[in-house]
Amino acid sequence: MKNELSSAVAGAGSAAVLKAPHARSSGGQRTPAPGSAPVRALQRQLVDLASARYRDKGRFAYHFSRGKLGGDPMFIELLRLGAFTGQRGRGARFLDLGCGQAVFASWLVAARTLAEQGRWPSDWPEPPRIESVRALELMPADVARGQAGFADEPRVHVEQGDICEADFGNVDVITILDVIHYLPLAAQDDVLCRIRAALRPGGVLVMRVGDAAGGWPYRLSRWADQAITLGRGHGWAYLHCRPLATWTASLHALGFQVHAVPTPGGLPFANVLLIAHVPAEGAA
Numbered sequence: 001m002k003n004e005l006s007s008a009v010a011g012a013g014s015a016a017v018l019k020a021p022h023a024r025s026s027g028g029q030r031t032p033a034p035g036s037a038p039v040r041a042l043q044r045q046l047v048d049l050a051s052a053r054y055r056d057k058g059r060f061a062y063h064f065s066r067g068k069l070g071g072d073p074m075f076i077e078l079l080r081l082g083a084f085t086g087q088r089g090r091g092a093r094f095l096d097l098g099c100g101q102a103v104f105a106s107w108l109v110a111a112r113t114l115a116e117q118g119r120w121p122s123d124w125p126e127p128p129r130i131e132s133v134r135a136l137e138l139m140p141a142d143v144a145r146g147q148a149g150f151a152d153e154p155r156v157h158v159e160q161g162d163i164c165e166a167d168f169g170n171v172d173v174i175t176i177l178d179v180i181h182y183l184p185l186a187a188q189d190d191v192l193c194r195i196r197a198a199l200r201p202g203g204v205l206v207m208r209v210g211d212a213a214g215g216w217p218y219r220l221s222r223w224a225d226q227a228i229t230l231g232r233g234h235g236w237a238y239l240h241c242r243p244l245a246t247w248t249a250s251l252h253a254l255g256f257q258v259h260a261v262p263t264p265g266g267l268p269f270a271n272v273l274l275i276a277h278v279p280a281e282g283a284a
């Protein structure tokens with residue numbers, strides 16, 4: 001279950017931001033290039049499967065899930081890179097902070113379903129086994145759509161809660177995708193500390209953040225976030241972004257080893273995916 005991402009992390013010091021290495025399958029094969037025909041084919045299969053759980057939960061829930069999972073290359077890239085590879089063989093405990101209607105959980109479950117049906121391509125890293133996914137969201141309407149979508153899936157729990165207050169428990173993987181910049185800076189620091197405390201040795205944090213040093217693409221992504229939040233009836237969002245170097249310095253200070261991953265083929269936004277590992281027990 002080792003791919004290049006995990007081996008590079010194991011051997012790396014904690015002072016640098018590591019470039020994501022070439023992705024490889026569990027058998028050592030190089031995965032198809034981002035945006036290539038095989039990647040798009042698997043993405044289409046996953047979008048169909050993941051969105052199916054929202055089909056009879058209202059037009060918005062269904063079409064939103066298709067638009068988000070099909071339009072944002074981050075989701076397929078996380079699987080292509082094997083970002084969660086190496087987590088507990090019997091199944092990882094996921095915590096998704098600010099989950100919206102929990103489309104990321106539906107993506108994980110869809111990928112695992114394909115693997116268990118023998119339909120997962122052999123030149124990709126194996127998708128993670130799932131013990132549980134706890135998905136936390138502030139907005140009751142999103143929580144209701146998420147809960148409706150997962151009513152028949154005992155591994156996934158969608159809860160209403162404020163990540164500034166909720167107990168994060170003890171988990172293997174935490175995702176916080178396009179969320180942390182909604183919090184004031186002091187609250188961001190507190191959330192990052194509690195994330196670190198909640199992760200077991202060898203665990204991983206995957207976060208996508210806006211890079212405040214990203215020039216006009218950064219301003220574009222901030223306007224887009226604000227327009228979407230306003231359009232969804234959540235009012236005007238005050239966003240608190242930091243330069244990428246500051247995000248990664250905060251993660252290093254907490255003892256994470258950090259990879260910065262570009263998400264290829266997306267809109268020209270200055271959002272950066274950070275894959276941050278807690279060193280395994282006994283690692284230098």
Ligand SMILES: C[S@@+](CC[C@H](N)C(=O)[O-])C[C@H]1O[C@@H](n2cnc3c(N)ncnc32)[C@H](O)[C@@H]1O
Nearest residue numbers: 098099100137138139162163164177178179182
């Ligand atoms: C841009 S959306 C991203 C949703 C989801 N992570 C995804 O990738 O589809 C940001 C989400 O963070 C949620 N959020 C913002 N502040 C929060 C808080 N303090 N506690 C929980 N959720 C929060 C918002 O309600 C919104 O659903």
